[in-house]
Amino acid sequence: xxxxxxxxxxxxxxxxxxxxxxxxxxxxxxxxxxxxxxxxxxxxxxxxxxxxxxxxxxxxxxxxxxxxxxxxxxxxxxxxxxxxxxxxxxxxxxxxxxxxxxxxxxxxxxxxxxxxxxxxxxxxxxxxxxxxxxxxxxxxxxxxxxxxxxxxxxxxxxxxxxxxxxxxxxxxxxxxxxxxxxxxxxxxxxxxxxxxxxxxxxxxxxxxxxxxxxxxxxxxxxxxxxxxxxxxxxxxxxxxxxxxxxxxxxxxxxxxxxxxxxxxxxxxxxxxxxxxxxxxxxxxxxxxxxxxxxxxxxxxxxxxxxxxxxxxxxxxxxxxxxxxxxxxxxxxxxxxxxxxxxxxxxxxxxxxxxxxxxxxxx
Amino acid sequence: xxxxxxxxxxxxxxxxxxxxxxxxxxxxxxxxxxxxxxxxxxxxxxxxxxxxxxxxxxxxxxxxxxxxxxxxxxxxxxxxxxxxxxxxxxxxxxxxxxxxxxxxxxxxxxxxxxxxxxxxxxxxxxxxxxxxxxxxxxxxxxxxxxxxxxxxxxxxxxxxxxxxxxxxxxxxxxxxxxxxxxxxxxxxxxxxxxxxxxxxxxxxxxxxxxxxxxxxxxxxxxxxxxxxxxxxxxxxxxxxxxxxxxxxxxxxxxxxxxxxxxxxxxxxxxxxxxxxxxxxxxxxxxxxxxxxx
Numbered sequence: 001x002x003x004x005x006x007x008x009x010x011x012x013x014x015x016x017x018x019x020x021x022x023x024x025x026x027x028x029x030x031x032x033x034x035x036x037x038x039x040x041x042x043x044x045x046x047x048x049x050x051x052x053x054x055x056x057x058x059x060x061x062x063x064x065x066x067x068x069x070x071x072x073x074x075x076x077x078x079x080x081x082x083x084x085x086x087x088x089x090x091x092x093x094x095x096x097x098x099x100x101x102x103x104x105x106x107x108x109x110x111x112x113x114x115x116x117x118x119x120x121x122x123x124x125x126x127x128x129x130x131x132x133x134x135x136x137x138x139x140x141x142x143x144x145x146x147x148x149x150x151x152x153x154x155x156x157x158x159x160x161x162x163x164x165x166x167x168x169x170x171x172x173x174x175x176x177x178x179x180x181x182x183x184x185x186x187x188x189x190x191x192x193x194x195x196x197x198x199x200x201x202x203x204x205x206x207x208x209x210x211x212x213x214x215x216x217x218x219x220x221x222x223x224x225x226x227x228x229x230x231x232x233x234x235x236x237x238x239x240x241x242x243x244x245x246x247x248x249x250x251x252x253x254x255x256x257x258x259x260x261x262x263x264x265x266x267x268x269x270x271x272x273x274x275x276x277x278x279x280x281x282x283x284x285x286x287x288x289x290x291x292x293x294x295x296x297x298x299x300x301x302x303x304x305x306x307x308x309x310x311x312x313x314x315x316x317x318x319x320x321x322x323x324x325x326x327x328x329x330x331x332x333x334x335x336x337x338x339x340x341x342x343x344x345x346x347x348x349x350x351x352x353x354x355x356x357x358x359x360x361x362x
Numbered sequence: 363x364x365x366x367x368x369x370x371x372x373x374x375x376x377x378x379x380x381x382x383x384x385x386x387x388x389x390x391x392x393x394x395x396x397x398x399x400x401x402x403x404x405x406x407x408x409x410x411x412x413x414x415x416x417x418x419x420x421x422x423x424x425x426x427x428x429x430x431x432x433x434x435x436x437x438x439x440x441x442x443x444x445x446x447x448x449x450x451x452x453x454x455x456x457x458x459x460x461x462x463x464x465x466x467x468x469x470x471x472x473x474x475x476x477x478x479x480x481x482x483x484x485x486x487x488x489x490x491x492x493x494x495x496x497x498x499x500x501x502x503x504x505x506x507x508x509x510x511x512x513x514x515x516x517x518x519x520x521x522x523x524x525x526x527x528x529x530x531x532x533x534x535x536x537x538x539x540x541x542x543x544x545x546x547x548x549x550x551x552x553x554x555x556x557x558x559x560x561x562x563x564x565x566x567x568x569x570x571x572x573x574x575x576x577x578x579x580x581x582x583x584x585x586x587x588x589x590x591x592x593x594x595x596x597x598x599x600x601x602x603x604x605x606x607x608x609x610x611x612x613x614x615x616x617x618x619x620x621x622x623x624x625x626x627x628x629x630x631x632x633x634x635x636x637x638x639x640x641x642x643x644x645x646x647x648x649x650x651x652x653x654x655x
Contacts, residue, residue, distance in 0.1 A: 010586050011639060027585060027639055077584060080563070085620060086545075090561070091589050094641045100384035100649075129384060239641065 003081035004050050006070060010093040012078050013238065014039050017305025019342035023078060024309055026093075026235040031309055032076070038069050045079070048087065097239040099250065101129030103282065107253035109136045109220060109264045112145055117273075119152040121254065124278045128252070132160045136264070138217055138256075140168035146175075150183040160187040167194035167212065176200075180207040192217040220255070220264040221362055224313035226335035226347075231309045238308050245293045247312040252278055262290060265315035289327055290314050297323065300331035304339035319356045333357070363410045364389040364652050365452070367461070368417035370396055374634050374645060375417050381649030389652075394419025404448060413456040413652045418630050421445055421461045458553070458609045458651065464630050466605055468503045469537070471627060478601040480594075480624040483539040483615075490533075491524050497541035498524040542615050542623050548588060550612040551633045551644055552602055554651065557595050558644060560636045561588040561616075587640040594622050602627070609648075611636070 013024040014034075021039040023032045044054060051070070058066055073079045106125045110118065118135075125133070135149065153161055163186065171191055180186050186208045194212035202209055215222065232238070240246060248262050255264040258273045260281040270281035281287060293314070295307035299321040304310075317330040333356050336347035347353060348362075364382060368375040370393040382389045392399075399421055423441040428434040449462045472482050486492040501521040509517040523541065550559045563584040590598075598612060601624075611631030615623045637644035 009584055011584075028582065077563075077581075083620075089589050089591075091587050093587055096641070098643060098646065100380040100646070102384070129380070235638065235641065 002083055004052065005048075005082055005084055005087040006045050006051055006073070006079050007082055007087050007090050008042050008045055008073065008079040009077075010090065011235070013242075013308065014042055015305050015308050017307075017342075018303040018339045020305055022305040022309070024233045024238055025078070026233060026238055029233045031231065031233050033305075037065075038072075041066065041069050042073075046092075050084075051081075095239055095242055097236070097243045099236075099240075101131060101250060103128040103130045103252045103278070104250040105132040105134070105252075106130050106278075107134045107136065107251065107263055109254065109256040111256060112137065112139050112141065114258075115145055115148045115152075118148065121273065121278075122152050122156055122158065125252070126157050128278060128282065129157075130252075131158060132162075133158055134162045135164070136217075136220070137163075137165040138219070140166040140170070142170065146179050146183075150179070153183060153185045156185070158185050161185045162188040162190065164190040164192065164217070166217070167191040173206075176206045176210060180210075192222070221316070221360065223263075223265065224316040224332065224334050226311055226313070226332050226337070228306075228310075230311050231306065233309050241294065241308045241310075241312075243292075243294060245290050245312055245314065246295070246310075248290045248293075248314055250291065252282060262287070263315055267315075289325070293323075293327065293329060298329050298331060300339060304337065306337065306339075310335075316360055316362070317356065318353060319359060333360070333362075363412060365407075365411045365414045366391045366417060367394055367415070367419055367421070369393055369419045372418055374632070377634070377645035378415070378649045378652075381646050382653060385649065385653045387649075387653040394421060398422045399445070399448065404444075404451065407448060407451045407455075411452070411455055414452045415457065415648065415652055416452070416459040416461050416464065416630070418464075419461075421449070456652070456655075458648065459607070459629050463606060466607070466627075466629070468626055471601075471605065472624075474604050475601055475624045478604060479597045480601065481621055482624050483542050485537060485539045487535045488538055489535060491526075492538050498538045499541050500524055500536045500538050503537050542617050544615045545618050545620075546616055548590070548612075548614040548616060548622075549633075549636050550590065550598070550614065551610075551636050551642070552598060552607075552612055552627075553609045553644075553647060555599055557590055557598060557612075558636065558640065558642045559588040559590050560640050561586055585635070585639045587642075591622070598624075 009027075011025070011027045013026060015022045015024060016036060016039050019036075021034050021036055023034055025031065041054070044057070049057070055063060055066060074081070103125065106121075108118070108121060122133070133153070141149075149161075149163065161183070176189070180189070188209045188211070190211045190213065192213050193216045194214055196212065197214055198212040200206060200210040237246070240249060244250075248266075251262060253261050253263045253266075254273050255261055259269040260271050260273060260276060260278065261267075261269055268286060270276070270284045270287055295301040295304070295310075295312065298307075298312075301307045301312075311332075313332040313334065314328060316333040317328050318333050319328065319330055321328070321330045323329045333353055334347050336345045336350070337343070338345070348357065364387060366375060366379070366389060368391060375391065379389065379391065400423075423445060428437060446462065449460055453460055469487070472485055475482050491498050499521050502519050504519075509519055511517055524538065544565055546561045546563050546565060548559055548561055550557050561584075563586075594614075602608070602610065605627070607627070607629050610627045610629040611633050612627045613625040615625060617623065633644055636642065
């Protein structure tokens with residue numbers, strides 16, 4: 001069989017940016033940079049262009065580069081040589097995203113005194129299919145608080161709990177062992193205002209990730225950062241980002257005052273949890289407005305090669321653009337990457353962001 | 363009421379249940395590793411159950427303490443018939459699979475596959491390797507991939523290549539098959555006449571070239587969506603109907619000269635590793651089949 005064609009693996013997603021492209025390997029969960037000229041070649045190959053036709057198209061003088069490109073793709077296992085019959089057996093990956101949850105995740109900003117009400121909030125979230133919970137407190141917790149939190153998640157369909165709270169001397173290795181073992185759904189503990197930065201990974205005694213940060217969290221403005229450390233190249237997350245807003249899609253939240261919002265830092269309130277159910281808030285006509293704002297609709301981001309693997313923030317933006325429906329589709333404020341130059345800088349140093357920073361009191 | 367028979371640790375069942383909840387459909391999950399069936403179940407099956415999924419597990423009746431071996435044997439036979447009857451009743455509802463047809467005979471399946479028009483590797487049950495020339499593999503005729511031994515030892519029961527120098531004593535009857543040089547292998551999920559296929563590029567990696575379950579964690583084999591030729595799909599459909607199976611995971615090999623070899627079908631096999639990488643939403647398909655007419 002003559003290997004006249006080259007099939008690029010369909011579980012690798014090429015994302016074009018202004019200065020370069022990224023291959024997001026959805027299976028091996030890894031991203032690599034490639035020049036836009038290679039992205040062009042991959043596109044031609046995907047259209048069914050034979051290798052011979054490819055070399056002819058590009059002409060004399062480009063053979064060496066083309067061969068380098070093909071060698072790279074083959075060595076890195078981004079594709080394989082095949083005959084025409086085989087080429088036609090490999091379809092594209094279906095890029096749709098569907099999840100069986102009305103709401104997939106909930107962010108709850110809470111005071112210690114409100115923890116007794118947590119269990120009933122979790123029940124409401126469960127009824128909407130919610131699987132992932134982030135619980136944020138700015139105070140430090142005592143043993144009674146940890147018990148109340150454990151009890152709220154016991155016997156629920158919640159599959160992950162991230163708990164952010166203030167560091168205190170109570171946070172010992174014994175406490176971490178006990179709490180992470182007893183609270184089975186706990187996946188991540190973050191302690192802010194800690195004496196030093198430290199990360200303890202999951203191991204056989206402490207059954208969750210533990211992060212200590214020396215940053216002091218006083219309100220929700222700690223959130224909204226865009227950082228390559230948090231880029232994710234896993235298939236469901238990327239496909240969600242291709243089709244929807246990667247932060248707000250199927251998210252619901254309750255802020256520190258009990259107001260139900262898309263996230264605790266978003267401006268619009270859809271009622272207070274004291275007298276409004278999550279279900280009622282969810283059914284408000286405006287609630288899902290941002291759910292489908294993928295990065296392809298966001299200014300700047302639409303030209304960025306990272307747009308399907310990075311995080312988003314609609315609460316802290318550059319406040320420069322509104323779309324046809326009046327929704328804020330500006331770039332996230334805390335992203336220091338410029339897709340038009342291909343360079344990273346500290347976002348807060350950028351003078352163009354000063355006005356927005358002042359608006360948010362950052 | 364949708365009835366699910368599964369095992370407490372089966373994760374695929376959890377995903378199907380997520381979809382059933384999302385569709386707002388009532389279901390009952392019985393974990394067969396934790397529960398035995400009781401005589402009351404027959405009324406339940408007749409009156410309440412609307413559709414049924416046999417996912418995994420052994421159906422075992424409640425058994426009290428019976429001191430006399432003769433009576434015990436009699437009751438065992440009695441129970442077996444009642445169990446068979448329950449399975450029959452469940453088959454009359456809209457269903458996916460059945461306990462009594464969960465482990466069809468591998469050797470018989472190979473024969474039926476040939477009758478359905480599929481190519482199978484040349485196979486022979488033998489005490490020694492069947493031929494002097496050519497490469498052979500040998501494999502078990504059971505489903506097990508692992509055997510639990512005392513002292514937390516696990517024996518792996520994967521396909522092996524026959525190597526002349528490894529044969530010491532004469533073995534019992536073993537299934538030998540000609541070794542097909544593969545381009546890639548296929549894992550196909552079949553449900554009610556439809557196929558969803560995935561190609562696995564296990565050939566490049568020495569570790570996985572013979573049995574891709576010998577997983578390479580560092581550089582996993584490529585697993586991508588695949589489109590089966592129509593005639594192969596038709597033959598698989600014919601085979602599944604002949605085996606009276608409406609659901610299963612099928613293993614095939616595509617040789618270097620583009621020939622399709624059928625290896626086996628497992629009605630209750632894993633398919634999450636086809637569903638997720640190929641974005642096929644197979645759990646949604648199962649839930650939809652159970653939930654709607």
